[in-house]
Structures are given as C-alpha cells and as structure tokens.
Amino acid sequence: MPDATGLELIAADVRDKVGDEAVVDTIYYREQATLEVAPASVRDVLVYLKEHADERFDQLMSLHGVDYLPDEPRLGVHYELLSMERVERLRVRTRMRIDDPVVPSVVDIYPTANFQEREAYDFFGIQFEGHPDLRRILLPEDYAGFPQRRDYPIGGEPVIYTYNEHQIPRWYE
Amino acid sequence: MDVIRQRLDENGDPHDLRVRQLRARQMLRGELEGEDLEQYVEQSVMLTTLEKAQNWARANAPWPLTFGLACCAIEMISMVGSPRVDASRMGAEVFRASPRQADMIILAGRVSIKMAPVLRRIYDQMLEPKWVISMGACASSAGMFNNYALVQGADKFMPVDIYVPGCPPRPEALLYGVIKLQNKIKGEPDMGWRARYQAEGTEEVA
Numbered sequence: 001m002p003d004a005t006g007l008e009l010i011a012a013d014v015r016d017k018v019g020d021e022a023v024v025d026t027i028y029y030r031e032q033a034t035l036e037v038a039p040a041s042v043r044d045v046l047v048y049l050k051e052h053a054d055e056r057f058d059q060l061m062s063l064h065g066v067d068y069l070p071d072e073p074r075l076g077v078h079y080e081l082l083s084m085e086r087v088e089r090l091r092v093r094t095r096m097r098i099d100d101p102v103v104p105s106v107v108d109i110y111p112t113a114n115f116q117e118r119e120a121y122d123f124f125g126i127q128f129e130g131h132p133d134l135r136r137i138l139l140p141e142d143y144a145g146f147p148q149r150r151d152y153p154i155g156g157e158p159v160i161y162t163y164n165e166h167q168i169p170r171w172y173e
Numbered sequence: 174m175d176v177i178r179q180r181l182d183e184n185g186d187p188h189d190l191r192v193r194q195l196r197a198r199q200m201l202r203g204e205l206e207g208e209d210l211e212q213y214v215e216q217s218v219m220l221t222t223l224e225k226a227q228n229w230a231r232a233n234a235p236w237p238l239t240f241g242l243a244c245c246a247i248e249m250i251s252m253v254g255s256p257r258v259d260a261s262r263m264g265a266e267v268f269r270a271s272p273r274q275a276d277m278i279i280l281a282g283r284v285s286i287k288m289a290p291v292l293r294r295i296y297d298q299m300l301e302p303k304w305v306i307s308m309g310a311c312a313s314s315a316g317m318f319n320n321y322a323l324v325q326g327a328d329k330f331m332p333v334d335i336y337v338p339g340c341p342p343r344p345e346a347l348l349y350g351v352i353k354l355q356n357k358i359k360g361e362p363d364m365g366w367r368a369r370y371q372a373e374g375t376e377e378v379a
Contacts, residue, residue, distance in 0.1 A: 123340045139322070140287045155321030 123148035243282025
C-alpha cells in the first residue's frame with residue numbers, strides 16, 4: 001500500500017507525465033489509496049502506471065462499476081491495481097455523468113478486463129469505448145435495462161405482509 | 174437333544190409353510206383335482222390390470238435427470254450418494270445424463286430468467302410419461318430472491334408435480350417427495366401432463 005505521501009507522489013508523477021487534467025482527486029481513507037482520474041484519460045493513466053512508471057502496477061485485480069446515486073457524477077468505475085513485486089495496491093477510480101457513461105476500454109493492456117467490462121456494461125450500462133466485444137455477459141441478451149443502477153426497480157412480485165395486505169387488491173383470491 | 178418331528182398334514186392350516194409345500198408338490202405331480210386345485214390357483218395367482226402393473230413398474234423406477242441448478246443440488250447428490258438416505262431403495266438413484274432416458278426432473282435450485290428457456294427445452298425433450306419435483310424454496314417460489322433476475326417459481330413455465338419445501342430441504346425430505354411422487358404415479362392412471370393440468374393446446378409446433 002502506498003501511504004498518503006506515496007499516493008501524492010504517484011499523483012504528482014501522473015500529473016507530470018500524463019497531463020495535469022488527468023488527476024481529479026486523491027483520497028486516502030482507511031489505509032487505502034485512491035487516485036481519482038478523469039474518464040477520458042483513464043486509459044492513459046493505466047498505461048503509464050503499468051508500463052512507464054518508476055513503480056509499476058502490473059496487475060489488474062478487479063474492475064467494477066458503481067452507482068453513486070444521489071451523488072453526481074453518478075456512475076463510477078473502479079480499477080484495483082496490484083504490484084506483484086512490491087505487493088502494493090492502488091485503486092484508480094473514475095466517475096462520469098449518467099447521460100454520458102463513456103470510458104475508454106483497457107482490454108488491450110489488461111486482458112482480464114474483457115469480461116469485467118462486459119459485466120459492468122451488463123449491470124450499469126457503462127460504455128467501454130474500444131472494447132472488442134461489448135455485449136451482455138450474465139443477463140439474457142434480450143434483457144431491457146441495467147438492473148444494478150440504483151433507480152432500477154428491484155423486480156419480482158409484491159409480497160403480502162400484514163402491513164400491506166389490504167393494499168394489494170383481492171389478494172385473498 | 175430332543176428333535177421335534179411334525180407330520181405333514183395336508184388338511185392343516187393352509188397358510189402353514191409345510192402345508193403349502195405339500196400342496197405345491199401334489200400340484201406338480203398332477204394329484205390335485207377339483208376344489209383343491211381351484212383353491213391352489215386362487216392362492217398362488219394374482220390378478221391385476223395391465224395399467225396398474227405398468228404404473229407399479231413406473232413408480233418403482235423414476236429415473237431422474239442429472240441436472241442441478243444451485244446449492245440444492247448438493248442435497249440432491251446426498252440423497253443418492255449417502256448410505257444413510259439411499260435413493261436406490263425407491264429406484265430413484267439412476268441419474269440419467271440424457272433427457273431422453275429420464276422419467277423425472279428435480280429442479281434443485283433457483284431458476285434464473287436466463288435458465289428458464291433451457292429448462293423448458295430439456296423438459297420438452299423428455300419422453301412421456303414425465304414428472305417434475307420442485308426442490309426447495311427457490312424453485313417453488315424464488316424463495317428470498319424476489320428480484321429482477323429470477324423466475325418467481327418454476328411452475329410459471331413448466332408443470333410441477335411435487336413441491337419439496339426447505340432451504341435447502343434435507344435429503345430425507347427430498348426422498349419423501351420421491352415417495353409422494355411414487356404414490357401419485359401409482360394412484361392415478363397415466364394421462365400425460367397435458368391432460369393432468371388441462372393444458373391442451375400448448376403443444377410446441379416445430
């Protein structure tokens with residue numbers, strides 16, 4: 001784990017090499033370092049961290065989507081990076097607006113991102129630009145909507161409890 | 174040591190084993206005639222209908238399909254594999270890997286919307302007569318998964334004969350369901366599930 005100082009050093013390095021607008025924020029919370037980057041430069045930042053940085057992060061452990069409702073920008077993608085050599089972890093986070101959920105794909109640098117980006121697309125509707133085969137992976141292919149978004153109805157059937165038994169019409173039949 | 178010798182008395186109790194042995198010997202020699210012969214035949218020949226015999230045979234060999242959907246499948250395996258609850262006592266241990274050879278399907282687990290067409294297809298491939306056991310809360314009513322991804326009860330898209338409650342049901346409970354199914358098979362003449370559930374007109378046209 002990079003500590004708070006190490007995170008600031010990484011952020012300064014990325015700002016220096018990738019661009020000043022790439023890093024939005026740094027968060028150090030409960031000994032976990034998070035580097036928040038702009039969605040457009042996610043791929044550049046990950047390429048730099050994997051291949052060109054002095055202290056590299058060579059493995060993508062996980063990629064997942066988040067919905068921050070009611071905060072805005074609402075959607076997020078987390079990239080959990082790991083350096084096998086130094087056993088250090090870094091979380092790269094990006095957030096985008098619900099009306100423009102587009103983020104560049106990182107499949108060509110981290111092949112493991114293929115299925116995980118498809119999953120994030122499946123459940124959150126995040127568009128990964130440049131993904132070789134972006135289609136649903138877990139839900140049926142004709143499914144409508146993105147069910148892990150927090151404004152999506154949970155579905156299923158109404159369950160009769162004592163508090164609502166008289167609100168469900170003619171339930172006793 | 175005293176040896177008790179008993180005489181074979183052909184006029185003794187007709188249920189006594191020795192008397193029955195003696196009668197059988199006489200019958201084979203052709204010595205039984207008239208009322209004795211009729212009585213002998215009455216005692217040793219059982220009459221039934223072909224239908225009942227057929228249902229008896231079917232009920233005692235309900236071969237399930239090898240198909241597990243989720244965690245209930247582990248209990249289903251325990252019903253077959255453990256010596257404590259031995260499904261072969263009911264003739265239900267021969268799990269068939271092909272729906273063409275299976276008599277019943279045990280829905281062991283939750284049925285997702287994506288899995289439902291697969292299940293329905295497998296069910297349609299099974300030969301008549303066929304039966305369905307819905308095992309556990311999830312297959313019967315989606316259990317705790319009241320959400321967008323699961324079918325709320327497998328009977329929404331296929332007929333179910335026996336519901337076994339539990340989360341998961343113990344192997345004993347599933348075996349009890351198998352026994353219930355056997356009684357159902359023996360108890361009613363086989364009509365096929367369309368007649369059983371008034372489902373004429375649902376035949377699939379290829």
